[in-house]
Amino acid sequence: xxxxxxxxxxxxxxxxxxxxxxxxxxxxxxxxxxxxxxxxxxxxxxxxxxxxxxxxxxxxxxxxxxxxxxxxxxxxxxxxxxxxxxxxxxxxxxxxxxxxxxxxxxxxxxxxxxxxxxxxxxxxxxxxxxxxxxxxxxx
Amino acid sequence: xxxxxxxxxxxxxxxxxxxxxxxxxxxxxxxxxxxxxxxxxxxxxxxxxxxxxxxxxxxxxxxxxxxxxxxxxxxxxxxxxxxxxxxxxxxxxxxxxxxxxxxxxxxxxxxxxxxxxxxxxxxxxxxxxxxxxxxxxxxxxxxxxxxxxxxxxxxxxxxxxxxxxxxxxxxxxxxxxxxxxxxxxxxxxxxxxxxxxxxxxxxxxxxxxxxxxxxxxxxxxxxxxxxxxxxxxxxxxxxxxxxxxxxxxxxxxxxxxxxxxxxxxxxxxxxxxxxxxxxxxxxxxxxxxxxxxxxxxxxxxxxxxxxxxxxxxxxxxxxxxxxxxxxxxxxxxxxxxxxxxxxxxxxxxxxxxxxxxxxxxxxxxxxxxxxxxxxxxxxxxxxxxxxxxxxxxxxxxxxxxxxxxxxxxxxxxxxxxxxxxxxxxxxxxxxxxxxxxx
Numbered sequence: 131x132x133x134x135x136x137x138x139x140x141x142x143x144x145x146x147x148x149x150x151x152x153x154x155x156x157x158x159x160x161x162x163x164x165x166x167x168x169x170x171x172x173x174x175x176x177x178x179x180x181x182x183x184x185x186x187x188x189x190x191x192x193x194x195x196x197x198x199x200x201x202x203x204x205x206x207x208x209x210x211x212x213x214x215x216x217x218x219x220x221x222x223x224x225x226x227x228x229x230x231x232x233x234x235x236x237x238x239x240x241x242x243x244x245x246x247x248x249x250x251x252x253x254x255x256x257x258x259x260x261x262x263x264x265x266x267x268x269x
Numbered sequence: 270x271x272x273x274x275x276x277x278x279x280x281x282x283x284x285x286x287x288x289x290x291x292x293x294x295x296x297x298x299x300x301x302x303x304x305x306x307x308x309x310x311x312x313x314x315x316x317x318x319x320x321x322x323x324x325x326x327x328x329x330x331x332x333x334x335x336x337x338x339x340x341x342x343x344x345x346x347x348x349x350x351x352x353x354x355x356x357x358x359x360x361x362x363x364x365x366x367x368x369x370x371x372x373x374x375x376x377x378x379x380x381x382x383x384x385x386x387x388x389x390x391x392x393x394x395x396x397x398x399x400x401x402x403x404x405x406x407x408x409x410x411x412x413x414x415x416x417x418x419x420x421x422x423x424x425x426x427x428x429x430x431x432x433x434x435x436x437x438x439x440x441x442x443x444x445x446x447x448x449x450x451x452x453x454x455x456x457x458x459x460x461x462x463x464x465x466x467x468x469x470x471x472x473x474x475x476x477x478x479x480x481x482x483x484x485x486x487x488x489x490x491x492x493x494x495x496x497x498x499x500x501x502x503x504x505x506x507x508x509x510x511x512x513x514x515x516x517x518x519x520x521x522x523x524x525x526x527x528x529x530x531x532x533x534x535x536x537x538x539x540x541x542x543x544x545x546x547x548x549x550x551x552x553x554x555x556x557x558x559x560x561x562x563x564x565x566x567x568x569x570x571x572x573x574x575x576x577x578x579x580x581x582x583x584x585x586x587x588x589x590x591x592x593x594x595x596x597x598x599x600x601x602x603x604x605x606x607x608x609x610x611x612x613x614x615x616x617x618x619x620x621x622x623x624x625x626x627x628x629x630x631x632x633x634x635x636x637x638x639x640x641x642x643x644x645x646x647x648x649x650x651x652x653x654x655x656x657x658x659x660x661x662x663x664x665x666x667x668x669x670x671x672x673x674x675x676x677x678x679x680x681x682x683x684x685x686x687x688x689x690x691x692x693x694x695x696x697x698x699x700x701x702x703x704x705x706x707x
Contacts (some may be wrong), residue, residue, distance in 0.1 A: 194302060198299070219613055220647055223608075223640060224609065228429055228430075231640060232639060233639050233643060234643055250639055
């Protein structure tokens with residue numbers, strides 16, 4: 131697959147958008163950004179993405195609502211979503227699981243960790259279910 | 270654009286009631302979840318018009334619609350007046366017949382308590398009586414009456430949030446009480462007779478080191494009479510709470526555990542499920558527990574008390590405080606079902622348990638779920654910071670065991686290693702098991 135994988139980063143804070151865009155572009159991904167849930171849904175309707183990095187804490191439409199609306203769209207039901215949040219509580223991670231997210235990153239994040247997570251989530255999507263390894267080292 | 274428009278209208282039509290313009294319950298899930306981030310509980314008022322079903326069958330749907338429209342108008346008008354601003358009004362469903370009010374604040378912005386909610390119910394009922402004291406509705410037979418009830422909503426990560434909302438709405442509507450009263454009558458007698466007869470036995474399941482497969486100890490699991498509803502502890506304790514006999518049941522369970530433990534191979538730990546209340550010094554409960562332990566012949570230093578995080582209920586602070594107060598130096602402490610209760614990581618850390626037991630729901634399929642592996646990583650990190658160890662429950666496959674071990678969990682429990690068995694069978698198992706060769 132020669133094309134670069136496409137990631138949409140959604141966060142109401144411009145600094146986070148700038149930072150993630152810089153970090154992930156240098157990882158070889160094609161990055162788009164949105165500063166609200168509304169904007170994100172608009173972009174998702176216009177072009178295909180492989181992964182969405184979604185901030186939970188946004189005004190108006192928060193990450194949970196955006197995720198739910200995204201999942202209600204048949205075209206978007208399989209997009210991998212990784213939630214972003216300052217809280218990092220286990221109950222938030224369990225909630226992410228229930229809502230069909232593929233990952234959860236606690237802010238402030240370590241750059242290497244972000245890149246590694248993104249890589250793992252995208253790799254997991256590409257592999258058909260039967261081929262997944264029995265263990266993942268370096269969790 | 271056309272397609273989007275059509276979809277939008279479709280959504281709108283199933284989410285907003287056309288007659289009253291009110292949103293149906295699901296539209297508020299997100300808002301409620303956000304509100305509960307800042308508060309422990311929200312008040313729920315349930316308003317029902319009876320006998321609306323009868324009215325519709327006698328007088329037709331238009332009359333029904335008129336009534337419902339007027340109720341909606343009256344309730345809307347009370348927001349910001351009799352009811353605090355910021356209260357939310359929903360219908361139980363499109364073309365529904367029950368109204369739900371979510372009240373995030375009581376007077377002065379404090380959390381709404383029962384008195385306030387009960388008063389709000391009365392005020393709402395009065396207002397509705399007045400609104401319908403009108404010629405337009407005078408001829409109705411059966412005449413209308415307004416029933417309102419209240420409950421409190423809190424988020425509990427063990428359940429899907431939507432179902433917490435439905436349960437709170439049901440409770441406010443009183444259906445909850447009616448259903449439970451019926452159940453209690455038929456099952457209460459059965460449970461009481463089990464307790465009177467002491468008909469509880471114990472089976473044991475080993476907790477093993479994930480890498481060496483050596484047995485660290487055994488968890489004592491209570492079992493009610495075989496093939497009955499009460500065979501599992503969960504069903505026994507769910508009903509015992511309501512009947513107020515949880516203390517007796519808890520005591521029965523650990524007495525049975527002590528009796529069975531005497532047949533276990535020596536040197537291993539005994540993981541014992543206890544309710545926090547059994548460890549309280551008040552009413553001599555703690556003393557009773559300690560004396561039963563003393564006369565059992567079980568070595569106190571081998572005991573690990575398991576307390577479930579779910580026991581934290583809606584307000585984790587008292588739970589945390591009580592656990593810290595009863596941390597007895599001789600016993601070790603395990604927090605069970607971590608991640609499915611309300612306590613939160615820093616609260617759990619402050620208790621400094623020796624073990625964190627991860628619920629089976631977070632272990633199932635962990636080798637294929639990056640998110641579950643992330644939860645594991647968080648808990649392993651927490652355990653390391655307090656010098657504790659992580660035990661994974663409900664392990665059913667080698668893949669799960671390997672993922673847990675690689676992720677930093679030290680111990681595990683589950684069908685992969687051994688089924689829960691009678692104490693006599695445990696010795697046989699121990700003789701057959703050999704340490705895993707690398």
